[in-house]
Amino acid sequence: MSALNDSTRGRVLFGGDYNPEQWPEEVWSEDVRLMRAAGVNSVTLGVFSWARIEPRPGARDFGWLDRLMDLMEQAGIGVLLATPTASPPPWMGARHPETLPRDEDGRTVWWGSRQQFCASSPVYREFAAALTEDLARRYGGHPALRMWHINNEYCTHCWCDETARHFRRWLRARHGSVDALNEAWGTAFWSQRYDDWEEIIPPRRAQYMKNPGQVLDFRRFTSDALLECFTAERDIVLRHTPGTPVTSNFMPLWTGQDAWRWAEEEDVVSVDIYPDPKDPLGGQYNAMLGDMTRSQARGPWVLMEQAAGPVNWRGVNHPKPPGLNRLWSLQSVARGADAVCYFQWRQSRQGAEKFHSGMLTHAGEQGRTFQEIKRIGADLTRLGPYVTGTRVESGIAVLHDWDSWWADQQEGRPSARLDYTEVVRAWHRALWESNLSAAFARPDHELSGYRLVVVPHLYLLGDAAIDNLVGYVHGGGTLVCGFLTGIADEDDRVRPGGMDPRLRELFGIGTVHEWWPLDAEESVECDGFRGTLWSEELELSTGEAVASYRGGELAGFPAVVRAGRAWYVSTLPEPEALRGLLARIADGVGVTPTLEGLPAGVEAVRRGELLFLLNHGAKAVALPVAGNHHEVLTDRPVDGPVELERHGVAVLREVTS
Known part of the structure; x- marks a missing residue:
């Protein structure tokens, strides 16, 4: 993450989305007074302001935003200025229905909410670029500007005809020829062979299971199509303000956006994190996403959104008990955040999110939430000189990859109970509960700086990634790998022998006879622990059975295998067992807890x-x-x-x- 600019060094940015267009102007000065009282030094403006700035095609109303930018500057509050392109105005859909996305059944997704745009639409892109150009030209030199915030939570999907044309262009660039595409997608199965590019469409509603290779490529394409929208707007603002950093807020562990690729295109990596206050492991979830975002940023990062209290989109929306907001905010700082922000500053009185909390809730200045916000602001003021720009060191890397996640979601898989994100969370929890600091990495990243690499579950691994893991172990690293890993190549083609031969040799596994997924209430007894979710029928070659299955169909087969510095865990051990296993292996390679002997929690x-x-x-x-x-x-x-x-x-x- 680049320094925001000299005026923010030594300060943790503190604030949130500010949507003053929802309020009469006489409220603005009151907002500024309360922001200053709370220690707010940063606000995000304009995220959902497209209809206010461009009330009709080509019109521009900047007067209100001029006054706000000046007001923020006078108050000493920096602005993260957003391009408001996440939510086109109703006039765009009414006048240009081709900009509206269509779902996989071909139904139009209408205006009346937000993010109703097709990322492939040239008309949408033209309007977005024109507005971004005028915004950057007008405010690029404004002294309140600290950062550009492009769009918001890129999360649209579209299956329309324009998307189909864009998808075909993307496929041509990836595969080169229709014959190569047929080979990659395995279209010999079910008579799916294509003879011409024009025959190819997005994976729309089908009679039965869709082609997994087609679905995987469409997920890749969708992430790339959205990234094209981001980079187009980014390049416009950078042309006007080359020294001002640019970001767009990720949604945590959202399947539609390859955050590894996106992070490479950002100056500042930011994320929205909303743990459930009722989740007893909400702190672990918050820690995991902080670790992941810090790793994508390769340094400090921005917590762009969190909730000061309850959200409004869960079935039951629980408030945060006293102190929990502060705890999770400072936990993010501990794990590398140089900014702590919220959605939003003032809780809305109307609209779909009027029951989503704000820093200033309906209870007002005397409300508990605002009083806690003031305390957090004071904490961050004290911490700023010590933490901004500093790093969190980790001797352990957890491997995570979007391609593998996408492939893992296919229809017709061995177990619909296998939830990729829950497996990753289980392994991270084991490290977190042992106070073992962990980073995240992609399987083809440079890994030699880590003493221990853990792979919770990566169904799909390309050749470069497999060679990287093998080279890591041969270079002296220690690898612990979870079940059903290295099964398929980049095109979701099953590897020979049910696991890549290079990995089987690395782990000392001769044959993978069968995968034995487990039902919801089912578990397997192993030496010293119980396994859940999954089990495998393995035959060893040179590996050692550290633990074996006891009883049932797999009695006597290895459950945990070790071959030198490479470990393979063919089930999901219960939490205490997985924690003990990883802690023992970490200790053996010299990675110790941050502090020993801490009580649980x-x-x-x-x-x-x-x-x-x-x-x-x-x-x-x-x-x-x-x-x-x-x-x-x-x-x-x-x-x-x-x-x-x-x-x-x-x-x-x-x-x-």
């Missing part, structure tokens, strides 16, 4: 020179900490054990003199 993270202690447990705890420390949030020396209330946080800086 207490997280320790080092960022730069600071040690963050975060209590996710239900009760207060006292933690003995060796050495001489200063507590940054209270600006006091540490004298005795560190007391953490429920949802409490302490940030320690070691005093060496």
Whole structure:
């Protein structure tokens, strides 16, 4: 992540989406007063303002935005200025219905909500580029501008005829010829062979299961088509403001956007994270997404959106208990965030999100939520000089890949219960509960800097990725790999022997006889633990059975295999067993917890020179900490054990003199 600019060094950006067009102008000055009281130093403007700026085709109404930009500058509040292209105005769909997306049944997705655009539509792209051009020309030199925020949560899908034409162009570039496409998609099956490019359409509603290769390529294409929209707007604003960083907010673990590829096109990587307050592992989910975003950014990142209280889109929308908002906000800072922002500043009184919380809720200035926001603002002011720009070091990498995830979602697979994201979360949880710092990486990334690489589950692996993993182990690294990994190549073609031969040799596995997925209430007994979700009938060659299945059809077959520094786990061990296994392997390669002996629910993270202690447990705890420390949030020396209330946080800086 690049520095936002010199004026923000030493400050954690704090604020959120500000949508003042929903309110009369007399409210704006009150908003500024309360922002300053809360320590807000950054707001995002214009995310959903297209209809206000361009009320009819070609018209421009910038007067209100001029006044807001000036107001923010006078208040010392920086602006992340958004291109409002996520939600075209109703006039676009009415006058240009070809810009509206169609679903896989061919039905039009109408205006009346948001994000009703086809990413392949030339008309949509022309209007978006024209508006972005005028926005950048007008505000590129404004002193309040800190960053460009392109669009918002790119998440549209479309199966229309324009998308079909775009898809065919994309396929030509990827495969070169129809014959090569037929080979990649395996169209000999079910008489699906194509003779001409014009015969190819997106994977629309079909009589039965769709071609997995076609679906996989369409997912790749959709991510790339949206990326084209982003880069087109990015290039416009950079032409006007070459020194101003650009971002677009990812949605966490959203299947439609290859965030590894997207991050390479951004100056600043940002994400929206909404853990469920009722989830007892909400803190682990927040930590995992922080680790993932930090890894995509290769350094500090931006928490662009979170909720100050309840959201409005779950079946039951629970508020955050006192302290939880602060805990999760500071946890994000501990894991590399240089910005803590919310959707949104002032809770809406009308519209679809009027029950989605804001930093300033319907309860107003005296409400508990706003009082907690003020405390978080003060915390971030104290932390800023110590954390901004600093890094979180990790000796462990967790491998994650969108191509594999997309292929893993195919129809006709061995088990519909196998949820890729839940498997990744289970493995990350095992590391998190052991206070083992982890980064994320793509399987073809440079891995030599990590002592331990874990692969929860990667069904699809290309040749370069497999060679990378084999080379990592041969170079002295330790690899722990989960079940059903390395099964298919880039085109979702099953590898010889049910697992790539290079991986079978690496793990000392001779034959994969059968995969044995497990039902919801089913588990398998293994030496010392129980396995869930999955099991496999393996025959070893040179590998050692560290644990075997006991009883049932797989009795005596290996469950956990080791061949030197390569481990293979053919089931999903229950949480305690997986935690113990990974902790033991990590200890064996010299990767130790951030702090030893912490009670359950207490997280320790080092960022730069600071040690963050975060209590996710239900009760207060006292933690003995060796050495001489200063507590940054209270600006006091540490004298005795560190007391953490429920949802409490302490940030320690070691005093060496």
